[in-house]
Amino acid sequence: MKTLNLPRLPFTVSRLPFTAALIALTAALPACGPSEGGGGSVQVQISGEELATDGFRFPDGSEVALTDGWELTFTHVLVSVDRAWLAEDPNLDPFDQSRTGDLVAEAKGPWLIDLHQEGSAPGAGGEGTAIPIALLDTAADGASLPVGESYAFSYSTTPATAAAEPLNLPDDAETAALRDEMIAGKYTIYYVGTATFKGTACETSDPAYDFTALPQTVDFKLGFTTPVDYLNCQNQENQGDPLSGENYPRGVILREGTPTLAQMTLHLDHPFYSAVTHEPRLYFDQLAAQLKGQPEGTPLTLATMTGVDPSAFTDADDTPLPWRSCDGSPLPAGAQRAFDTATVPLDPSAAPAEALRDYRDYMHYVQSTQGHMNGGEGLCFTRRNYPSPD
DSSP states (O other): OOOOOOSSOOOOOOOOOOOHHHHHHHHHSOOSSOOGGGOBOEEEEEEOHHHHHHOBOSSSSSSOOOTTSEEEEEEEEEEEEEEEEEESOTTSOTTOTTOOOOEEEEEEEEEEEETTSOOSEEOGGGOSEEEEEEEEOBOTTSOBBOTTOEEEEEEEEOOOOTTSEESSOOOSHHHHHHHHHHHHHTOSEEEEEEEEEOOOSOEESOTTSOGGGSOSEEEEEEEEOOOEEEESOBOTTOOSOOOTTOSSOBSEEOOSSSOEEEEEEEOTTGGGBSBSSSSOOBOOHHHHGGGTTSOTTOOBOGGGGTTOOTTSOBOTTSOBOBOEEOSSOOOOSSSBOOOBOTTSOBOTTSOTTTSBOSHHHHHHHHHTTOEEESSTTOBOEEEEOSSOOO
């Protein structure tokens, strides 16, 4: 379903109304149609699709499910976006997606957005809803953007700051506190919600392991410190053949009479990947296992994953954690749960720019590749702006 773009390798809750800031922003956007002077335009929006608004259901009811029987619901998915921009020559280098021509137009934030809130625009590809951000209809030099021209589309996430404009945040004390936590932690994205074990007919690689000793309900607050540039995204809305090794043609092509869509799409399943390569199974036991023996209600944070070995998971008592399958899928090989880092180095004694040191680093690595364009498999080149192996 979701595909990573690795440089080294090729929630049910009430929906709250938008803030006045977003209402003013969307009201200021022109209706669909050509911009003055007959030029083209690009409508920029953002979405976490139904996973952000409705959560991960089990055993079915959502686009993806966690193999080991957990259901996730969100109360907030806060993301800090720095800017979005168009550049010339998306096909400048067929072998290096990160390279484009010069900047043409940009929308500057930063903005703070809650992807869990329903958006006012349809999501790309009919997947959920989206939050409008800006309309790009004028080049940096003031000229119109010509219809029929092809441009690279890129965007970036950034650590949250007090200067970020809140586009659609609920106006309540809980959200204000989470915003403060996000700023203090320098998070770029903040998952807040509850995981509940729903599995029934489960198989395990070690029947002697007592899974009932793990908490069956986990409140999580997962803050990722992963500023990233998502560069020169591929676009499933484009016609024609993609470049060799890519899924879709790059960039956006400006249309006559209506804005071209450029949706920042964040795939929320990435942090739960069992491999750094594309489309692995998703698991949550290895997270819940770190709270074994903790008082009920202890929140799960990424700090809890510091020092945890993703190639040989143990629980909080240092007991090897086996695999568990609750969706009918076959158990992976081996008795002890182990995630695949492929060619990405794993070394607990290394510098963070040289290798993944633990499961916290691993989760940052796979989460950082969640940025796509226009839903589906519109992959972008991931340029990490934090210490990480390539």
